[in-house]
Amino acid sequence: MVKTLIIYSSKYGSTEEAAKIMSHMISPSIYCAVDEFKPGYREYDFFIIGSSVYQEKIDASLIKFIDNNRKWLQKKPISLFCTCIDKNGGLNRLNELQKFIGTKTLSMKALGGSLIINKLNHNDLQLIKDFLNTVKLPLEDMDFYNEEEIIKYSLKLKNIKEGIIKSR
Numbered sequence: 001m002v003k004t005l006i007i008y009s010s011k012y013g014s015t016e017e018a019a020k021i022m023s024h025m026i027s028p029s030i031y032c033a034v035d036e037f038k039p040g041y042r043e044y045d046f047f048i049i050g051s052s053v054y055q056e057k058i059d060a061s062l063i064k065f066i067d068n069n070r071k072w073l074q075k076k077p078i079s080l081f082c083t084c085i086d087k088n089g090g091l092n093r094l095n096e097l098q099k100f101i102g103t104k105t106l107s108m109k110a111l112g113g114s115l116i117i118n119k120l121n122h123n124d125l126q127l128i129k130d131f132l133n134t135v136k137l138p139l140e141d142m143d144f145y146n147e148e149e150i151i152k153y154s155l156k157l158k159n160i161k162e163g164i165i166k167s168r
C-alpha cells in the first residue's frame with residue numbers, strides 16, 4: 001500500500017482547498033499544513049508538496065520546512081504544485097523549488113489561485129495596491145481558482161501513485 005502525504009502552506013485558503021481535493025481523490029492519503037507536520041509522517045511513501053506564490057516566491061514557511069527536512073525528503077517520490085495568478089511564473093518557482101529540494105520530482109503543476117481583496121491582511125493589501133499601481137492595473141479581485149483543473153491534476157497524481165505501486 002502506497003500512503004500519500006499532501007503537505008501545503010496556504011495563507012488565504014486556495015492552496016489548502018486544492019490539497020483537500022487531492023486528498024479526497026487519492027487514497028489512502030492525508031493532507032497537512034507545514035506547521036502540523038509530525039516526525040511520524042516521514043514513513044509516508046509519496047509526497048505531494050504545495051504552496052502559494054507571494055511576491056514571486058514560494059511561501060517562506062514551506063521553504064523553511066524543506067530546508068529542515070531535505071535529507072530524507074530527497075529519497076522520496078515527490079510531486080509539486082502551487083496556486084498563483086501568473087502560471088508561467090508559478091512553474092518557474094516550482095522548477096526552482098525542485099532544485100532546492102535537490103531531486104527530480106515526478107510531476108509539477110501551477111494551478112490557478114485567487115486573490116480576494118477584502119480577505120487580505122493590512123500588509124498584503126498594501127503590497128498588492130503598490131504592485132497594481134506600478135503595473136497600472138485596477139485594484140480588483142482575481143479569481144483563477146478552478147476545481148476542474150485541480151481534479152485533472154489529482155487524476156494524474158493518482159496514476160503516478162499507481163506507478164509507484166507497480167515499481168515496488
Ligand SMILES: Cc1cc2nc3c(=O)[nH]c(=O)nc-3n(C[C@H](O)[C@H](O)[C@H](O)COP(=O)(O)O)c2cc1C
Binds near residue numbers: 015
Ligand atoms: C501579497 C501577495 C502577493 C502575491 N504575489 C503573487 C505573485 O508574485 N505571483 C502570482 O502569480 N501570484 C501572486 N499572488 C497571488 C497568490 O499566489 C494567490 O492568491 C494564491 O492563490 C494564494 O494562495 P492561498 O489562498 O493558499 O494563500 C500574491 C498574493 C498576495 C496576497
